[in-house]
Amino acid sequence: MKHGGNIYQFAQQVGCKPEEVLDFSANINPEQALDPASLLPIPFGPYADPEYTLLKQALKARYPHPDGVEIEVFNGASAAIFALLRRLQPRDLVLYAPLYVEYAKIAGQLGCTLHTIDRFADLHAEVPENSTIIFVNPSTPDGRLYAMQALLEQWRQKNCTVLVDESFLDFCSADSVADYIAEYDRLYVIKSLSKFYGCAGIRIGFILAAAEAIDALKRFEPAWKLSTFDMAYMRQALANRPYIEQTRRQTAKRRKLLRQALEDAGLFETIYPGQANFLLTQLKNDDDGYLLQERLAPSRLLIRVCDNFSGLNKSHVRFAVKDEQAIAQLAHALKAIPHNVL
Template sequence: MNHGGNIYRFAQYLGCLPEQVVDFSANINPEQAVDLDCLQKVQFEPYADPDYGLLKQALKVRYPQPVDVDIEVFNGASAAIFALLRWLQPRDLVLYTPLYGEYAQIAGHLGCTLHNINRFDSLAMAVPKNSTVIFVNPSTPDGQLYDMRALLTQWQAADCTIIVDESFLDFCVADSVVRHSTQYDNLYVIKSLSKFYGCAGIRIGFILAAAQAIKALKRFEPAWKLSSFDMAYMQQALANAAFIEQTRQQTAHRRDLLGQALQASNLFVRIYPGQANFLLAKLANDGNGYQLQERLAASRLLIRVCDSFVGLDKSHVRFAVKDENAIAQLASCLSDIPL
C-alpha cells in the first residue's frame, strides 16, 4: 500500500467492505460542510456553465485576492498541477523535498531537469537562474508551516517561476502568498478543496495567478471540466463560513490527541510537529513501517508508509487526523504492539 487513500485495494486484501476500513492514510477532513439533502434540486440539464461563474464567485468570496489576479478551476488539484506544468514546460524544475510524487512524475513525462532540495537540511540553498520552483506549504508529509517571505525574495532574485501548493493551508491561521502576485507575475498558487471540506470524491482544485497568466493557461483547457453536482456541492460548502473556524479548532484538538497516542505508544523516536491535518512519525530503531502497517491491518486500520517521499524511508509513517473514536482505536492498537 504505497499510496494513501486506496481503501478499496486494502479492503479487498482484508476481505472486508471499504466502509469498514479506518483510513489514517488519506489526509481528508472526517467532517463535511454540506448536508446532501440541500442538493436534491440540482439540475442535470442543460449543460453546466462552462465559465463556472457561480463557483468562481464563491471562491473569490472565500479566498480574497488582489485586483488583476484570476482563478482557473480544475477537476482536482492533481489535474491543476499537470495542466500548469504542461503549459509552462519548465526546463529546470526545483522540488523542495520531501513532497508527494505527482510533481516528479509529471516532470519526468515532460522531460524536465529535476533539482531536489531537502528543505529539512538545505532550505536556503541557491536555485538555478530562471528555473521553476515548487514548494508545498504547509508541507507534506510532515505538515510544517513555513514563513514564505525570505524564500519568495530569493526566488524572485533568481527570476524563477514560482508554484506554491497551498492544498493544506486552510487548516492553518495563515495568509496565502497570493497577495504577492501583484508584485510578481510569475507566481502561481495551487489549492485543493477536497482535503479541508472532507469531500475526496468531489474533484475540484484551482489555480490563482495574474489575470494575464490565467488567460493564457485557459486557452489550452477544455470546457465542462466540472459537473453541475460538483459545483453545486462546493458552492454550498464554501458558503458555510462557520465550518472554517470549527474545523481549525477541531483539527488542532484531534491532532493533539493523535500526537499523544503516538507518543504514548513509545514506538516512535520522533513525531514531527505538523500544523496540518496529519502527523509524520519516525519509528524507533529504524523500524519497518510496512510491518507496523501489517499489524494494524488486523484491526482494519490503514496508515501511510512514506518511503515514496524523496528523503524519507520505510521507518517514516504518516497518520491523518481522524475523529476521536478512530484515534482512540488507533491508540489501543498501538499500545498492544511490542516495542
C-alpha cells in the same frame, strides 16, 4: 499502500467492507461542510456553465485576491498542477523535498532538468536562474507551516516561476501568498478543496495567478471540466463560514490527541511537529512501516508509509487526524504491538 486512501484494496485484503476501514492514510477532514441530501434541486439536463461563473464567485468570496489576479478551476489540484507544468514547459524544475515522487515523474515526462532541495537540511539553498519552483505549504507529509516572505524574495531575485501548493493551508490560521501575485506575476497559487471540506469524491482544485497567465492557461483547457453536481456541492460548502473556524479548532484538538496516542505507543523515534491535519513519524531503529501496517491490519486500520516521498524511507509513517473514536482505536491497537516485532 503506496498512496493514501485506497480503502477498497485494503478492505479486500483484510476481508471487510470499505466503510469499515479506519483510514489514517488519507488527509481528508473527517467532518463535512455539507450534507449532500441538503443540496438544492440541481438541473442535470443542460450543459453546465463552461465559465464556472457562480463557482468562481463563491471561490473569490471565500479566497479574496487582489485586482489583476484571476482564478481557474480544475478537476482536482493534481490536474491543476499537471496542466500548469505542461503549459510552462520548465527547463529546470526545483522540488523542495520531502515531496510526492510524482513531481519527479512529471519532470521526466516533460524532459526538464530536476533539482531537489532538502528543505529539512538546507531550506535556503541556491536555485538556478529562471527555474520553476514547486513548494508545498504547509508541507506534506510533515505538515510544517513555513514563513514564505524570505523564500519568495530569494526566488524572485533569481527570476523564478513559483508554484506554491496551499492545499492544507485552510487548516491553519495563516495568510495565503496570493497577495504577492499582484507584485510578482510569475507566482501561481494552487489549492485543493477536497481535503479541508471533507469531500474527496468532489474533485475541485484551482489556480490563482495573474490574469494574463490564467488567460494563457485556459487556452489549453477543455470545456466542462467539472460536473454540475460538483459545482453545486462546492458552492454551498464554501458558503458554510462557521465550518472554517470550527474545523481549525477541532483539528488542533484532535491533532494533540493523535500526537499523545503516538507518543504513548513507544514505537516512534520522531514525531514531527505539524500544523496541518496529519502527523509524520519515524519508527525507532529504522523499523519497517509496512510491518507496522501488517500489525494494524486486523484492526482494520490503514496507515500511510512514506517511502515514495523524496528523501524519506519505509521507516517514515504518516497518520491523518481523524475523530476521537478513531484515534482511541488507533491508540489501543498501537499499544498492543510489542516493541521488538517490527
